[in-house]
Amino acid sequence: MTPNDDASSSAGFPPARFRLAIDGNVFGWASGVSATAEALDAFYAAGGRLISTADHYAGGRSEVMIGNWVHSRKARSRVILATKIGRHPDAPGLSARGIISATEACLDRLQTDHLDLLSFDGDHPQTPLEESLEAAGTLIESGKIRALAASSYSGARLMQARQIADEKALPRFRAVFSPYSLMARRPVENDLLPAIRALKIGIFARLPLANGFLTGEYRVRADAPESIMFTDASKHVGRDGFRVLKALELVAAEQNASLGACALAWVRSKPSVIAPVVRAASAEQVAELVASADLVLEPHQLAALDRASE
Template sequence: MTPNDDASSNTAMPPSRFRLAIDGNVFGWASGVSATAEALDAFHAAGGRLISTADHYAGGRSEIMIGNWVRSRKARSRVFLATKIGRHPDAPGLSADDIVTATEASLERLQTDHLDLLSFDGDHPHTPLEESLAAAAELIASGKVRALAASSYSGARLRDAGRLADENGLPRFRAVFSPYSLMTRRPVESDLLPAVRTLNIGIFARLPLANGFLTGEYRVRSDVPESTMFADAAAHVGRDGFRVLKALEQVSAEQNTSLAACALAWVRSKPNVIAPVVRAASAEQVAELVASADLVLEPHQLMALDRASE
């Protein structure tokens, strides 16, 4: 589904007027109970709706924290809950049994009777796609799932899934989650974008700040925190990364805003992108990110960033 489709439908993606989603990856890990609640409060107060998580994040604690927050704030009707399944130790695949088991467990942890968006997390080629899609069809028919998406799928597998869905009357993927940033353009633009255009679906851009590198805080490898969450940021320290940061600095000076805001605006400008999915472990980080949600870069600024990140 594309970013401009009607959000009133049960299978629609969230509205594009607020073009930012929060990533539950840090909840229960880098962010404790209080910090998670404060981050979600700040996100919701700023108009944020889409909360994205996965059943294996922090061993399920991410979903539990989000579920507790939704219940305590009585916010279920005002948020769009998306989770991924396929990697939790109790349901580590995408067989029909695993899908049902994982979905029921996610519903319990999130304290809800339905998921707005359920994603297959990673390709599991040992399980026929028809089996996985048929299991999802039953969950959609029961009302427990509103729409289906994929995460970390290749363009070829997305096309396979679309063909099989059409041939067998099964649900199509409505979106795909994929890392996409100024530092990770090639896999998306050479493989994924052509497929999503053909299928007329949208992309949720994960890691749009390249694990924090595009904030400009990490200039040498010793600056990068010793955490697996930031490991990939260190990989961008070098000539290519510095070229992108230099272009971001110029654009941010012209816009009088942060490097991160400009990096997110670049992602949002790309075709078929529904929203960047950002990590924020505190209310302060949320405030910095949501302040950038309406930033639109000038054509010459987008071109400068395109050239620097080629």
């Protein structure tokens, strides 16, 4: 499977060949030790290689469980490990000291000597960007991280960070993590994507299924997700959400595919998207998601989903 040419050329960070990343947000919370290992086994067996997590997910247990899996499968050289720092209670913020401390803790929990992609998790304006980027530069020079990304940054801050990086010869952000789905378009397309295109980097689309709403499983607010991780799906229940689901249902019928698969295919169709980052708490959920990895929607189907989600 080859990545979208536009996304690949603009990303600045080499994507996995398999255009789907797995989100470690559920590991250690909605997914226990056995289920996590089974989900990662299924993801890897299907061709998935990029595993995304954060130091604060489940208080660090997500990284521990991912690290245990990578170590036990002797898979470190064959996977891309991406994690985020800035929100762990033991190392909050993005001061130089906090960045170094948080990264060392991530390396320990993930049982690795380097991170393929480290993200600053959220904007922390109380710390000058120059200080944060200098700390990242030290980690890159030491070989402890290979590339730097940003998560939940505005377009303006991304542009500011690039200017500082170029003026001071500091590391650039080479990718961005942000929620992006049929139910969360305007903040990304109006603010983030223009900056991303100008900077010639790419986006990893988090929550591409809108916390599960775009699977079609949650039609009324009383529909209770199996896990608290997916309760935000209910906020999309209403006229706008139903309009999108109706359009998805028509596309899914034409494609003989699931609603979720079509929602992921829509995200992957966007030129600046490197890969959707999907939550899966079990091997069964992974199987449903990876089945969508080769799905390509027709132009009229993409246009219909664009109209329904405007």
